[in-house]
Amino acid sequence: MTAVTSSADPAAAVEVLAAARSVTVLCHVQPDADTVGSGLALAQVLHRRGVPVQVSFAEPAELPASMRSLPGVEYLVPAEQVAARVDVLVTVDCGSVGRLGALADRIDGAATTVVIDHHRSNTRFGDVNLIDETAESTTSVLARLFDAWGEEIDRDIAHCLFAGLVTDTGCFRWGGPGTHLLADRLLATGIDGAGITRTLMDTHPFGWLPMLSRVLGSARLEPRAAGGAGLVYAFVYSDDSDGLRSEEVESVIDVVRTTAEADVAAVFKQSRTDAGCWTVSLRSRDSGVGTGDAVDVARVATGLGGGGHRYAAGYTTHGTAENVVGDLLAELALGRES
Numbered sequence: 001m002t003a004v005t006s007s008a009d010p011a012a013a014v015e016v017l018a019a020a021r022s023v024t025v026l027c028h029v030q031p032d033a034d035t036v037g038s039g040l041a042l043a044q045v046l047h048r049r050g051v052p053v054q055v056s057f058a059e060p061a062e063l064p065a066s067m068r069s070l071p072g073v074e075y076l077v078p079a080e081q082v083a084a085r086v087d088v089l090v091t092v093d094c095g096s097v098g099r100l101g102a103l104a105d106r107i108d109g110a111a112t113t114v115v116i117d118h119h120r121s122n123t124r125f126g127d128v129n130l131i132d133e134t135a136e137s138t139t140s141v142l143a144r145l146f147d148a149w150g151e152e153i154d155r156d157i158a159h160c161l162f163a164g165l166v167t168d169t170g171c172f173r174w175g176g177p178g179t180h181l182l183a184d185r186l187l188a189t190g191i192d193g194a195g196i197t198r199t200l201m202d203t204h205p206f207g208w209l210p211m212l213s214r215v216l217g218s219a220r221l222e223p224r225a226a227g228g229a230g231l232v233y234a235f236v237y238s239d240d241s242d243g244l245r246s247e248e249v250e251s252v253i254d255v256v257r258t259t260a261e262a263d264v265a266a267v268f269k270q271s272r273t274d275a276g277c278w279t280v281s282l283r284s285r286d287s288g289v290g291t292g293d294a295v296d297v298a299r300v301a302t303g304l305g306g307g308g309h310r311y312a313a314g315y316t317t318h319g320t321a322e323n324v325v326g327d328l329l330a331e332l333a334l335g336r337e338s
């Protein structure tokens with residue numbers, strides 16, 4: 001039995017992974033390029049070492065289209081095919097057990113669980129917790145893990161690591177000095193950084209434009225929210241996104257958050273199967289090093305049952321459109337009382 005550890009130092013995780021006889025890597029539900037890029041990069045390293053490895057996520061049933069060209073997709077298996085018992089289970093970019101969805105039960109079938117993440121709200125649910133909340137992406141944490149392990153970052157692995165880095169930094173808007181050093185190193189392997197970025201972030205079907213028109217046309221501004229910091233929000237109703245991918249829906253927050261009059265932006269995304277269920281994306285203007293005075297949306301999201309980062313977070317909630325906005329306004333007011 002491994003003693004529970006929690007650290008930004010990769011040594012304990014390296015020790016477990018180097019001795020692993022079989023590995024399952026789990027990404028979070030509604031996967032993004034950071035969790036999938038992390039999972040596939042780790043799978044490639046393990047496969048190279050001769051270790052049987054499966055990568056999966058609980059939902060949706062299929063990998064988002066923008067990520068299907070990532071190297072290592074051959075290690076992905078449908079959720080129902082994930083082995084019940086495994087030597088080592090690794091979760092990547094998951095702040096809590098809940099982010100594993102229906103695959104959370106696989107933790108019970110693993111001899112050792114390793115949690116690799118960069119979310120400040122991470123609940124340290126592994127036996128070994130490699131958490132670096134200063135890292136800009138989970139793929140950045142993995143780059144340090146591979147270095148400590150002595151595992152080479154080849155071109156295909158670099159492609160996966162770059163995918164997480166470019167998306168989690170909003171195309172390098174939110175990086176520190178180390179961000180660009182890592183990007184430089186990954187690009188030096190010969191990957192097509194511009195092509196990877198275009199595929200992941202800058203390619204949408206034509207139907208995205210009328211969807212944006214409807215959704216942005218319904219945006220509202222609450223200048224008095226969060227003690228005067230201001231909230232801007234919009235709703236994506238399920239019929240707004242008919243025939244569109246998650247990539248189109250997830251892009252809306254990046255337009256809404258540019259509003260000058262609000263420090264906090266929210267997008268309420270209605271479930272396609274339950275009209276009273278919403279997943280909510282939050283962004284704060286507090287997005288860079290040394291800008292610690294704005295609203296911490298990780299705190300707000302955690303208060304509403306979710307989690308995330310200081311400047312980007314989310315949660316799932318239930319109610320009418322009016323009620324879910326009211327709940328958010330109440331939570332924003334709470335943090336501004338003292």
Ligand SMILES: [Mn+2]
Pocket residue numbers: 034035093118137138168
């Ligand atoms: Mn991430």
